Amino acid sequence: MEMILILLLTIPALASALIVLGRKRETIERIHTISSILSFIAAAAIAVMIWRGQAVIQWNLLRADALSAFFAAIITFVGAIAGIYAVGYMRLDESDPGRIRVFYALFQLFVFTMLLAVTTDNLGLMWVAIDGTTLATVFLVTFHDSQTALEAAYKYLMISSVGIAMAFMGTVLMYYAAAARVGEIGLSWTSLISIAAQLDPGVVKLAFVFILIGYGTKAGLAPMHTWLPDTYSEAPAPVSALMSGALSTVGVYALIRFKSVTDITLGTAYTSTWLMRFGLLSLGLAAAFLVSQRNYKRMLAYSSVEHTGIIALGLGFGGYWGTVGALLHLLNHALSKSMLFILSGSILLKYRTTEIRGIRGLLGAAPWTGAAFLCAIVALLGLPPFGLFISEFMIFRAAFEAGSPGYAVAGIAFLALAFAGILASVNAMLYGKPEGDLETSDPLLWHIAPVTLNVILLAGLGLVFPNEVRAFFDQLLLIVGVSH
């Protein structure tokens, strides 16, 4: 049983080491691709085992329950899609072999740190792993080696480091609250949950605020989001895809773990209020920046802030529909946003600009890329038949049940504003006539093919919610302490 858990972490770690030792480019690419796909298979296997009734898989400090499996599956799926695309994208890059090797090694290391974060029972180790994600990605962000990329990476490292130091402060406080009761094992999430009712409420309150600011920085909640548009827009497309799809979800994962402990100690009202405030602020701020955005990669990044805000709102509204909605929305957003960043890489290759003004007639100039982009945008905007429509509906429905209609009304208004902003920009990009003579061709074809999987999944999540999936979500809800 626990073999599969060990395997899940060994695959990317080993791949990273092998890539460093690898000589030929083909070998490196092959190791990278195989590892990306195998990681997903391992994560899927864990999810299936847990869904079949094995509640927990544990080995020393590692532990996977339904929540871990859910996040590990998202991380590895996005990792596989972005990983396959990266091979095609990087082949068009004329960097020297050494840099290519570093790129793939760090890519795998990044996946490893994220997987470690969601599969450890020890909240201290989780902190170390999440801090590790920042360190692994810094040189991925500066891969293009431009002045702006350097600026983005410096801001990213500095803001994330300060943010994560706040999260460490929160972890220390939580440990302090628990150590009085259980001693050394106070950092284990399982033991923390079991004694949560007896923790000192004053200390737990304080701890949660630090955790929310700290891991909120990683998740991209406003006002700690300032690194995010710079970083996502400057990083190479496969890296932006992985960061937007997987890294911000890891931040949310950490928040959910701490929230479930805090809720037992203090009742749900405390964490709800904080999450709703930060959620609405993120949504509103992002909507304001989306109205007149000139750069399409920044547009996608601000939309990530917007959706993280919606997820925080869902968690804040709580209850069955709020929590299911938030978790589903997380999955939907990861699927649509990773796809959009991948496509933005292909658009950049085609037009050589990140300005929205410079992109005209995408549907005509690169039909497949354009069509996929259109699909993903429709999904992202929350239109049926795609999953985001359903999850947003669930979340705002929960707001009325939770007795916070004010938040729902404000949230929907901001959502409409963001909708209009994105639609106007994308409309200009897709139609019209391109400047100069662009031949009709897609810069990368089969490398963007994996994103059809994203489209199928998004449509599936929008149309059906089978009982089997529902059963899995019930398991998830049990872990976060929400009953039907």
Next chain:
Amino acid sequence: MAFARIANFLSFIFLLMMFLLIIRNSLEAQIRMFAMQSLVLTALAGVVAYFGGRGELAGVAVVLAIVKVIVIPSVLYRAATKIGLQRAVAPYLGPSMSMFICALLVVVSFYVMAPVTSSNPLPTADGIPLAFAGVLIGLFTTVNRRRALTQILGFLMLENSVFMVALLATYGVPLIVELGVFLDVLVAVLILEVFVYRIKENFDSMDVKKMGALRG
């Protein structure tokens, strides 16, 4: 009680280093302040190991001394001399205004940390607000600075302060976490060092205000 008195004294010295860092102009002196602050932290780890009966903290103290008293300061020092930058620091707010804000932060810290101090049975509890004030001041200093290297120093002091709180409130976090944290900090500093050179090359200055291409 000797233990409580020593711990309080060390917390006080620790905070003093923080204030000295704010008023010192030369980068060299600031790096020295950071090294000395780390030394105080090491001393506290040793004291807690001895009086608190936590043997493994002696090991932590050794690693701390190597990483934060020797390696990180020398990395920073090398970076500082290589770019030949010994001028005044020019933060957004001047030293007297900064001192005033930091003094306020100390008061705030006593207020915020009240639930922790009041419930803490350990003899080291009285130092907690002082160490937590370090967290707030570190945060403020990082935001208040313009140059990459001095921002890094602010951040490192902040990191030190969180450690200090952990030591005082719970005699430190479990060993494996502690070692993981050291590793992360060390790697972060090494990456930042690379950045310091590249920022200097690319922007012909260490002033992060000059980095203004990414907006909106």
